[in-house]
Amino acid sequence: MSEVCPSHDPTPLLTAREAQTKTTLRVVKPQERPRRLLLCLDGVPFEVVREAKSRGMFDNFEEPARLLSPFPTLTNVALAEMLGATPPNGYESLYFDREARELRGGVRKYIGRRTPDKVPSSYMDELDYQEPLAFEFLIYVATEAVWRADMRRFRERFLSAPPARDFFGFLKATDGLLHIGGPARLAVALESLDKLLREIQKAAGSETEVVLFSDHGMNLVENRRLHLQSHLARNGYEVVSHMRRPRGRRRVSAPAFGLCGYAALYCGEETDRGELAESLGGLEGVDFSVYRDGETAVVKGAAGGARIHRAERGGETFYRYEQTGGDPLGLAPAVLSLGVEGRFDGAGFARDADWLARTWGHTYPDALANVYGSVFAPRVRHTADVLVSLRDGYYYGATAFSRMVRLLATHGNALRSSSHAFLMSTHRTFSTHVRSIEARPALRG
Ligand SMILES: [Zn+2]
Structure with missing residues (x-):
C-alpha cells in the first residue's frame, strides 16, 4: 500500500487523553468577533470552487478570493506560510538535510509514535482536527469510504468541541480524491461537504463564521513522469x-x-x-x-x-x-x-x-x-x-x-492552476487575491 502525494507529513491522531490535555491547556481568551470554523480543504483549486459556486453550491458563502500559494505549491510549504508558522524541514517528508549532507525523513518517518520531530511545522499545533494517519495511505485505495469517514469524524469533533472558541479543521482527503479520481470525483465530494457545512452551521448558529480555504491548487490534466x-x-x-x-x-x-x-x-x-x-x-x-x-x-x-x-x-x-x-x-x-x-x-x-x-x-x-x-x-x-x-x-x-497509479491531477509547480488556492467566508468578502504571507489575519485574526 502506498500513496501518491505524501507532501504533507501526516501526524497520527492524538489519543483521547492527549487531546483532552491539549484542550485543557489551551489558553481561552474572550473573543470579540463571532466564533469561527476554519476549514482547510487540501488541494482544491480556486477554479473548482468558483465553478461549484456557479452551480449553486456553497451559496451561503461570499465570493471566493484567490489565495496565492507559494512555489513549490505543496501542503507544508503553503500552510506554514499562510499561518505564519515555522518552516518545515524540507518540501516533503523526504528531504535533503544541508548540515548532515544526506537525505532524511521519508516513509520511515510515518512509522511509530508521534514525537516532536515528526511534526513538520508549528501550524499543526493549531489544528483541532486532521485525518487519522492511516487515512493518508488508504485514500488511494478506498477514496469514497475514506472521504466519508473523514467528514464524519470532523463533524463529530466539531460538534463536541467547546462552543466558545474557534475550531480549525483540515480535510486532506480532497487532495487524494483529485490526484486519483480527477475533478468529477471531487465534485461529488464537494456536494456532500456543502450539505455537511449547512448542517453544521444550523447546529452552531448562523452567527458562527465559516471560513473555507485551500493550501494549494492543482492542475486537472493527466500527468506523466519526468x-x-x-x-x-x-x-x-x-x-x-x-x-x-x-x-x-x-x-x-x-x-x-x-x-x-x-x-x-x-x-x-x-x-x-x-x-x-x-x-x-x-x-x-x-x-x-x-x-x-x-x-x-x-x-x-x-x-x-x-x-x-x-x-x-x-x-x-x-x-x-x-x-x-x-x-x-x-x-x-x-x-x-x-x-x-x-x-x-x-x-x-x-x-x-x-x-x-x-x-x-x-x-x-x-x-x-x-x-x-x-x-x-x-x-x-x-x-x-x-x-x-x-x-x-x-x-x-x-x-x-x-508504478501504482494513474495521476489525473497534481500540483507543485509555479503555474496558475496549482498556485491559485481559494479563500471564502460566510461573513466576510476578501479582495480578488490574497498572498499566502498575508493570509494569517484573514484566517486567524
Ligand atoms: Zn497532493
Missing part, C-alpha cells in the same frame, strides 16, 4: 543520497517522494548551479529552473533566461526583471504596461505592489515575488540549490508510487 535522474546521469552528474565524503564527480541530490510538479536539487560543492540549471533546459517536461546568484534569482527556461533583482527602499519592496535573452516567465506584457504607466525607476525597478497588481492572475501568479522568494525566503529549513518547476502534465517523484 525522467530527471536519467537525464542528470546522461549529462555527467552523479545522483546521490548523501554527500558526506568529497568525490571527483559532479554530485546532485534530487529527493523523489510524492508525485508532484516540481523538483528540488541539492548540489555538491563541485557542482555549478548555473550549469545544472542550463542542462535541465533540454529535458522534456521542465518549464524553468531557478537558483540564487549573489542577491539575485536566476531563472532559466525553454523561453530564455532572466534575473530577478529585489531592493528595499524606505520600507518598500521593489523588483526588477532583467531579461538576459528571452522571457522565461512571460512577463513582457506586464513590463510593457508598467513602462507605459511610467512605473519603472531609472534602474528598471518597479514597486512590488505594482507587479502584484498586474500579475496575480498571470500564468505564473505574482511571478517575481514568488519565484524570487522560492530560493531566498525561508519557506523550508533546507532550501534547494536549484528549484525546478515542471509544465502541467508532468511530475517527478518516487518510482514505487508512480
Whole structure:
C-alpha cells in the first residue's frame, strides 16, 4: 500500500487523553468577533470552487478570493506560510538535510509514535482536527469510504468541541480524491461537504463564521513522469543520497517522494548551479529552473533566461526583471504596461505592489515575488540549490508510487492552476487575491 502525494507529513491522531490535555491547556481568551470554523480543504483549486459556486453550491458563502500559494505549491510549504508558522524541514517528508549532507525523513518517518520531530511545522499545533494517519495511505485505495469517514469524524469533533472558541479543521482527503479520481470525483465530494457545512452551521448558529480555504491548487490534466535522474546521469552528474565524503564527480541530490510538479536539487560543492540549471533546459517536461546568484534569482527556461533583482527602499519592496535573452516567465506584457504607466525607476525597478497588481492572475501568479522568494525566503529549513518547476502534465517523484497509479491531477509547480488556492467566508468578502504571507489575519485574526 502506498500513496501518491505524501507532501504533507501526516501526524497520527492524538489519543483521547492527549487531546483532552491539549484542550485543557489551551489558553481561552474572550473573543470579540463571532466564533469561527476554519476549514482547510487540501488541494482544491480556486477554479473548482468558483465553478461549484456557479452551480449553486456553497451559496451561503461570499465570493471566493484567490489565495496565492507559494512555489513549490505543496501542503507544508503553503500552510506554514499562510499561518505564519515555522518552516518545515524540507518540501516533503523526504528531504535533503544541508548540515548532515544526506537525505532524511521519508516513509520511515510515518512509522511509530508521534514525537516532536515528526511534526513538520508549528501550524499543526493549531489544528483541532486532521485525518487519522492511516487515512493518508488508504485514500488511494478506498477514496469514497475514506472521504466519508473523514467528514464524519470532523463533524463529530466539531460538534463536541467547546462552543466558545474557534475550531480549525483540515480535510486532506480532497487532495487524494483529485490526484486519483480527477475533478468529477471531487465534485461529488464537494456536494456532500456543502450539505455537511449547512448542517453544521444550523447546529452552531448562523452567527458562527465559516471560513473555507485551500493550501494549494492543482492542475486537472493527466500527468506523466519526468525522467530527471536519467537525464542528470546522461549529462555527467552523479545522483546521490548523501554527500558526506568529497568525490571527483559532479554530485546532485534530487529527493523523489510524492508525485508532484516540481523538483528540488541539492548540489555538491563541485557542482555549478548555473550549469545544472542550463542542462535541465533540454529535458522534456521542465518549464524553468531557478537558483540564487549573489542577491539575485536566476531563472532559466525553454523561453530564455532572466534575473530577478529585489531592493528595499524606505520600507518598500521593489523588483526588477532583467531579461538576459528571452522571457522565461512571460512577463513582457506586464513590463510593457508598467513602462507605459511610467512605473519603472531609472534602474528598471518597479514597486512590488505594482507587479502584484498586474500579475496575480498571470500564468505564473505574482511571478517575481514568488519565484524570487522560492530560493531566498525561508519557506523550508533546507532550501534547494536549484528549484525546478515542471509544465502541467508532468511530475517527478518516487518510482514505487508512480508504478501504482494513474495521476489525473497534481500540483507543485509555479503555474496558475496549482498556485491559485481559494479563500471564502460566510461573513466576510476578501479582495480578488490574497498572498499566502498575508493570509494569517484573514484566517486567524
Ligand atoms: Zn497532493
